[in-house]
Amino acid sequence: MSVSSRWLWLVGLILAGWLVHTLMPILSPFLIGMLLAYLGDPLVDRLETWRFSRTWAVVTVFTLLSLICLMMLLVLVPMLGKQLVRLYQLMPVLLDWLQSTAFPWIQNRFGLEEGFWHLDQLKNTLSGQLGSTTDLLGILLSQVTASGLALLVWLGNLTLIPVVGFYLMRDWDLMVARLRNLLPRKREAHVVKLVGECHEVLGAFLRGQLMVMLALALIYAGGLMLVGLELGLLIGVLAGLASIVPYMGFVVGIGSAIMAALFQFGLQPYPLIGVVAVFTVGQMLEGMLLTPMLVGDRIGLHPVAVIFAVLAGGQLFGFTGILLALPVAAVIMVLLRHVHELYKLSGLYAEPAASMADEPPGQP
Incomplete structure (x- = not known):
């Protein structure tokens, strides 16, 4: 690869990074739609082997996903909501129990000094907040009214996800084939x-x-x-x-x-x-x-790498970075594996002792 080609690739990568950073507010529905298409494509391919057309296979998969989401909304979300409210209500009682029962037991076992734990201020804050929960609906309505444009943007992005996912899933194999045809012939394999x-x-x-x-x-x-x-x-x-x-x-x-x-x-x-x-x-x-x-054993992502990737993605690019974190980490791990193989085959890795042993006797 010539020097000019390397500079061209470098400039292209910088422009791509700048473009992702600029378009980050609108990328989330497209990334989620792409994720849905990627996850659903094998099932669509399986349905095609059963003599479904591509479009009807995608419709079937989307109907199945919609039913699962509807079941979660109707059954799981209200139950979790009730438990979250119950947890919020139990927090002052839980703090009382920690301060009166659990922490004294720990103090006696480990010989901690009296007053080591101070939870009164946190308890008073939570108790004060509990008194305002009856007006929670009014607070939410006022926030929605104050940020109506943001709500419309959020609803628009939510509506875009199934639309983008449907079209990407329908044309997934076609897009992959076209991208493969764009690869340089010498580097395709x-x-x-x-x-x-x-x-x-x-x-x-x-x-x-x-x-x-x-x-x-x-x-x-x-x-x-x-x-x-x-x-x-x-x-x-x-x-x-x-x-x-x-x-x-x-x-x-x-x-x-x-x-x-x-x-x-x-x-x-x-x-x-x-x-x-x-x-x-x-x-x-x-x-x-x-x-x-x-x-299986094909992941190759260390738990520490997963934690770092998610935190780094969220820190750099917010929610969009969290969505991109694991795919990017997986690609980097594969590339690093090949770089390691190239390094082991390079002259830089050759051991000096081995190279000296190969020299004829009598040479300095």
Whole structure:
């Protein structure tokens, strides 16, 4: 590659980054629509093998997704909303319990001085806020009225998501073929190989990990509700969502569930044993069944890399950066793997001792 071509690629990358940064406020619906098209394309291809036309296959997939979203809106969202309100109402009581029961026990065990914990101010603040919850609807209406244009923009973006997703899903194979035809002929095989590896990593992570998250959310929420935990649904769903990073869902979930069980049941052993059993079973199913079957060992994304990618994307580009974080991280990991292979084959990696051993005797 000539020097002028390298400079041209560099200028193109800088312009692309500037363009993404400039158009960031309107990119979210297009990125979500692209994600829906990417996730739904294998199912559409499967329906095409059953003699569906491409358009009718896309309509079928979108109808299925719409029914799932409608079920979540009608069933899951109101239940989670009630548990969030209940948690908000229980916060002052929870703080009282921590200050009068839990923290004194910890102080006695670890020899902490009196007054080490100070929760009175936080408790008073929450108690004052609880008195204004009856006027919550009025506050929301005033905010909506004050930012009517922002609400219209948000609703417009929400409406764009299924439209963009539908057309991208319908024309996905055609767009991929056209992009492949634009590749330089000499580099086509190498680029296709790299894209195939990126697709394997992304597909395994996005499709597989999302299904693992959903399965763990159902296991945790169902198990905690059977134990009788009042906030079991909320804690189970949060633990399932946190499972996007391995072991984080288990740590967040079991910690929150044990605290909620201690607050609700005290030191009764059976609820605590039930909570531990729920998360133990969930971890065993994840490690021995869900992850090997749905994700496999093809991801190649370290948990620390996942955390850093999400935080860095959110810090740099907000919500759009969060959407782009994991795909970009997966592509970077694939490229770094190939750079590592090239480095191992280069002369820079050659060991000096080996090169000196190959020299004929008598040479300096």
